[in-house]
Amino acid sequence: MFRDSRFISRYPDVMGGTTVFTNTRVPVQTLLDYLKDGESIDDFLDGFPTVKREQVIYFLEELGRSLVSVAA
Incomplete structure (x- = not known):
């Protein structure tokens, strides 16, 4: 779902x-x-100045695409 690790990431550490x-x-x-x-x-x-606007927009757009594809 989230292919661009410049914006969203998940690491065990x-x-x-x-x-x-x-x-x-x-x-x-x-x-x-x-x-x-x-x-x-x-x-x-x-409240979270380390987060960039482009990261938020990317996350919301990807989330929206994912939800639309599941509903289709």
């Missing part, structure tokens, strides 16, 4: 194998929690 934004220790689940709670992408980026 980083956060116990949790999927994170590459070169950070910020789990992608944290972004989803922010959005679920009504926060904006800008709010998330303000």
Whole structure:
């Protein structure tokens, strides 16, 4: 699903194998929690300055593509 490790990564020695934004220790689940709670992408980026906007956009676009392909 996530083919570009410049944006999203998962390694056993980083956060116990949790999927994170590459070169950070910020789990992608944290972004989803922010959005679920009504926060904006800008709010998330303000709280986690090590994450780049392009990483967030990549993650959301890939997630959307994945969901659409499963539903089709």
